[in-house]
Structures are given as C-alpha cells and as structure tokens.
Amino acid sequence: MTLLLTLLGIALFAVGLLLSIAWHELGHLSTAKLFGIRVPQYMVGFGPTLWSRKKGETEYGIKAIPAGGYIRMIGMFPPGDDGRIEARSTSPFRGMIEDARSAAYEELQPGDETRLFYTRKPWKRVIVMFAGPFMNLILAVAIFLGVSMTFGYATQTTEVAGVQKCVIEQSEKRDTCAKGDPVSPAHAAGLRTGDKIVAFDGKPVDDWATLSERIRDTIGPADLTVVRDGQELTLHPTLIKNLVVQKDADGEVVADKYVAAGYLGFAAKTEILPLSFGQSVDRMGDMIENGVESIVALPTKIPDLWNAAFSDGERKADSPVGVVGAARISGEVMNLDIPTQNIIATFLTLLAGFNLSLFLFNMLPLLPLDGGHIAGALWESVRRNVAKLFRRPDPGPFDVAKLMPVAYVVAGVFICFTLLVLVADIVNPVKIS
Structure with a gap:
C-alpha cells in the first residue's frame, strides 16, 4: 500500500506539474495571438513528441520530458546589422548569435513580415513575456487562498x-x-x-x-x-x-x-x-517575501547542497528542491498518517509553492528566462524614448540575440545547479515527516 500511495502522489504531482506548465505557456500563447504574433508551436515538455495536433496555424502537443514547455514565436530577434537573418561566422560567439537569429526565422512564411515578435511595441512584448509567469502567480494565489480560507493551517x-x-x-x-x-x-x-x-x-x-x-x-x-x-x-x-x-x-x-x-x-x-481573507493575503505576502529571499540566497545554498549530495552533510529543511525532490515529497505526503482532507490541503499547498517558485524564477532579468526578454524590451523602450527626447535618430529595436553568449552561460549555470539539486534529491532527499 505504501508503494502504491507513493506512486499515486508522484503521479498527481506530475499531472499538477504538466498543468502548471501548460497554464504558463497559455499566458504566452494567448497574449501573442492577441497582438497578432504568429505562433507555430505550443508544446508542454521537452524531447520527443508524444502527441500533437495542429489547429489553425499552431501545432499543440505534449513531449516526453515534463520538465518545462515552450511556444515558438516567429521573429523573436531582429535581423542582423547587415539585414540578413542567416549568416555564418567562424567566431563561436558570433555563431551562437547567428544560430539563435536563424532559429527565430526558421518557419518564416510569406505574410509573416507584419507578424514578427520583435516588430511589436516594447510594452506589448513585455505583456507577452510577463503573461506566462503571471499565470503561475494567479494559480499559486488562487490555490493558496482557497486552501487557507476553506481548510486552514x-x-x-x-x-x-x-x-x-x-x-x-x-x-x-x-x-x-x-x-x-x-x-x-x-x-x-x-x-x-x-x-x-x-x-x-x-x-x-x-x-x-x-x-x-x-x-x-x-x-x-x-x-x-x-x-x-x-x-x-x-x-x-x-x-x-x-x-x-x-x-x-x-x-x-x-x-x-x-x-x-x-x-x-x-x-x-x-x-x-481557516483564515480570513485578510489573514490569507498577509500569509500569501509572507510566502512571496520568503520566496524572493530564497531566490536571492540560492548561491549560498550550493556548499550545503554539495555536502548533502557527495558527503555525509545534512540536507537542511530549507534546501532547494527540484522536480524529483518535489515529486518525492508529494509521494511522502500521500503516506502521512493524517486525515484525507489534510493530505489534499498539503498537496495543494505544495503545488501552490511550486507555481510561486516558477513565477519568481522566471522573473529574473536573465536570458533565456522570460525576465531577460522583459528586460530587453524595457531597455529598448528607454533607448527609443531618450533618443526621441533629445531628437536623435531612432536606435531601432534592441538586438537581444547579441546577448545569447551570456544566455548560454546562464543556461549552463542553471543546468549545473539543477543537476546538483537532482543528485541531492536522489541520494539525500528533503523529508517532511
């Protein structure tokens, strides 16, 4: 029975994770279509495609690895200085930039010239990129308020x-x-x-x-x-x-x-x-504040994670947890000797916390995260408004593609950190009981 309940908890978390990702990407998709940007793909997960169906101009699908998702928008980056969207270079850094720019125009079709992401005004691009994390915030708040005002803590x-x-x-x-x-x-x-x-x-x-x-x-x-x-x-x-x-x-x-x-x-x-609405909002504010502090403190957690993963170091209760760790906790929740309503409330709170983490993490002003694209659009708006104020020529769109070498470094750091958390979650997991 213990194994069955554990597997049920893991399966429920996987479903919750997929729904959270799909909800996130729906925010990007709906606002992109609202502003007339062509979106060829809406995918939940990475890796091989398990199922897909094309409706209108967009292919909707589910992939094998439930560790994220994406929508593909045409024209994420402006053309290069030479006006070309494809070029080759022997420089590895230049190659990264050109590969990113080429991928942004991979499915360009006649008539797409007016439907490119980079041609939209900066405030529209900010809305499109912010909509995804904001959907996670909405879900986190809705779940948390629902649990705190009906079940309580x-x-x-x-x-x-x-x-x-x-x-x-x-x-x-x-x-x-x-x-x-x-x-x-x-x-x-x-x-x-x-x-x-x-x-x-x-x-x-x-x-x-x-x-x-x-x-x-x-x-x-x-x-x-x-x-x-x-x-x-x-x-x-x-x-x-x-x-x-x-x-x-x-x-x-x-x-x-x-x-x-x-x-x-x-x-x-x-x-x-149960908490009142005001008490629930106050507690939600504390959760957001603690979440921000946890994101800022992530680098300081690396030594403890390393010791927990590769030596006999203690895995602290406030240690960062990845998808595998959260799934294990979900399985553990299902085996707690508490009433069923307590189990449901605990699981929903875990899901709310996961969505809050997705919101905060994606708002970091670093590529390839949504916050990095938001920062690029805001910087473009500042440049253009300053040029207009001083009656200078329009500097044009800010070329976020030129930051792709930095994005690769950031992605590499994130991958290494994720692997460290993964190892710690397997060999020395966080436990709630």
Missing part, C-alpha cells in the same frame, strides 16, 4: 496544551525538570491543560500572537483570565525573566537564537483553523 491558539512544572531555559533544549529548577509561574498559579486564556491583565486576547507578546513584555505579577469547564476564573501568576526563543518581526521563531523575556510556562494548543 495549523495555528497556535490561546488554549493550554500542557503546563511546564519548572523553569527551564529554552536554550537548554530539555523537557524534564532537574533538581533545583524553580517552579514555573503557570504551575504555581494553578493553570491546567484545557484552560482557554481569554484575557491578560484585564485586556481580552483571542490569538496566540497577542498573548505571547504580552507574556514576553511582562515580568512580575499579572492577572490571567481563563475559561475552565465553561466557567470563567482569574489566576494570579508572577511572571519571571527567562531565556526564550527569539521571534522576528512577523512573530516567527528564529532558529537557535534566544532572548531574555517574560516567562509563564505553558504550551499553546495547535489547531487547524
């Missing part, structure tokens, strides 16, 4: 899950009391498991973040109002200073960092609760 509440009998500095990372440890304020005041804290020092509290902040800010006597067995009563603990885990501006725990703060001594109960 694990949320700490003001209900008491357990009371610490003694005071232990959290940096010690132990749960059992030792001889000489003082009695915790919560235990001394008579706080019990199952109590629901509704007010602190006479001020109502209905969420853990607020309660936690007030506890940390208090050292000395306090009034704690709780509901126990349907009745409200007030306890009078005396909070003390203790070394507790540090929290960031968003209230998230900072690993292995501690601060001196007020201490009561109990564990908050965690429940899966």
Whole structure:
C-alpha cells in the first residue's frame, strides 16, 4: 500500500506539474495571438513528441520530458546589422548569435513580415513575456487562498496544551525538570491543560500572537483570565525573566537564537483553523517575501547542497528542491498518517509553492528566462524614448540575440545547479515527516 500511495502522489504531482506548465505557456500563447504574433508551436515538455495536433496555424502537443514547455514565436530577434537573418561566422560567439537569429526565422512564411515578435511595441512584448509567469502567480494565489480560507493551517491558539512544572531555559533544549529548577509561574498559579486564556491583565486576547507578546513584555505579577469547564476564573501568576526563543518581526521563531523575556510556562494548543481573507493575503505576502529571499540566497545554498549530495552533510529543511525532490515529497505526503482532507490541503499547498517558485524564477532579468526578454524590451523602450527626447535618430529595436553568449552561460549555470539539486534529491532527499 505504501508503494502504491507513493506512486499515486508522484503521479498527481506530475499531472499538477504538466498543468502548471501548460497554464504558463497559455499566458504566452494567448497574449501573442492577441497582438497578432504568429505562433507555430505550443508544446508542454521537452524531447520527443508524444502527441500533437495542429489547429489553425499552431501545432499543440505534449513531449516526453515534463520538465518545462515552450511556444515558438516567429521573429523573436531582429535581423542582423547587415539585414540578413542567416549568416555564418567562424567566431563561436558570433555563431551562437547567428544560430539563435536563424532559429527565430526558421518557419518564416510569406505574410509573416507584419507578424514578427520583435516588430511589436516594447510594452506589448513585455505583456507577452510577463503573461506566462503571471499565470503561475494567479494559480499559486488562487490555490493558496482557497486552501487557507476553506481548510486552514495549523495555528497556535490561546488554549493550554500542557503546563511546564519548572523553569527551564529554552536554550537548554530539555523537557524534564532537574533538581533545583524553580517552579514555573503557570504551575504555581494553578493553570491546567484545557484552560482557554481569554484575557491578560484585564485586556481580552483571542490569538496566540497577542498573548505571547504580552507574556514576553511582562515580568512580575499579572492577572490571567481563563475559561475552565465553561466557567470563567482569574489566576494570579508572577511572571519571571527567562531565556526564550527569539521571534522576528512577523512573530516567527528564529532558529537557535534566544532572548531574555517574560516567562509563564505553558504550551499553546495547535489547531487547524481557516483564515480570513485578510489573514490569507498577509500569509500569501509572507510566502512571496520568503520566496524572493530564497531566490536571492540560492548561491549560498550550493556548499550545503554539495555536502548533502557527495558527503555525509545534512540536507537542511530549507534546501532547494527540484522536480524529483518535489515529486518525492508529494509521494511522502500521500503516506502521512493524517486525515484525507489534510493530505489534499498539503498537496495543494505544495503545488501552490511550486507555481510561486516558477513565477519568481522566471522573473529574473536573465536570458533565456522570460525576465531577460522583459528586460530587453524595457531597455529598448528607454533607448527609443531618450533618443526621441533629445531628437536623435531612432536606435531601432534592441538586438537581444547579441546577448545569447551570456544566455548560454546562464543556461549552463542553471543546468549545473539543477543537476546538483537532482543528485541531492536522489541520494539525500528533503523529508517532511
């Protein structure tokens, strides 16, 4: 059964991946056709074609390797300085440029002169290239909001899950009391498991973040109002200073960092609760912020990835994960001993995170990514507007093809990084349980 569920999880992720890619390319396709650019091909995947059908002027198909997709637009690059779209050169760098330019006109037909990508105004080209990643962002937001507002996420509440009998500095990372440890304020005041804290020092509290902040800010006597067995009563603990885990501006725990703060001594109960629209948007904003930080931090992850792949290094929980790793996680999700609705919510959240990563990664201003073409179109717009402002001759379209040597270097770096992640995902995968 375990193997069957794992294979089912991998298959579901593969389907989700294909749909995400198809959705991405649909953004490019629809806007390209909207602006009259001819699109001979719309393909999901790479490698040999498994299925294809031509409808109108576009061939739609699925290829064997579900690791990406593409649409082929005519005239991605302008002709060379000599006006030719095909030429040969003995220079390897020049050859790269000419090969890219030649491929852009490979399926040129009579009448296509007015339907070339590079002839469209820069703002239209920006829309065409941005539409693909934007579709992934729309899908990520839709899935995330749907899950958070209907199913919800694990949320700490003001209900008491357990009371610490003694005071232990959290940096010690132990749960059992030792001889000489003082009695915790919560235990001394008579706080019990199952109590629901509704007010602190006479001020109502209905969420853990607020309660936690007030506890940390208090050292000395306090009034704690709780509901126990349907009745409200007030306890009078005396909070003390203790070394507790540090929290960031968003209230998230900072690993292995501690601060001196007020201490009561109990564990908050965690429940899966739906979020409001506002809370969901805030959490989505945090996810996007964390995603941007993760993209920026990718180069710093290489040493840990290398150690995880080729030595006995630990594979950290925030380690980059590729398609294979995500598929393995999906298979692991299907085997978790949790309710079916939790499994569905976890899988959908994984898919939302994948689409968010596709959006952020493709927006990098580097060729051959969509962001590189966007940057080229924006630079062309700046050049032409500056020339117009100073009444200079129109510099013409910016020749993105001249950046193809750089694109090959970037692609090579991405391929090497992808292979490193692939090896790490196989020999030392990230696990969620």
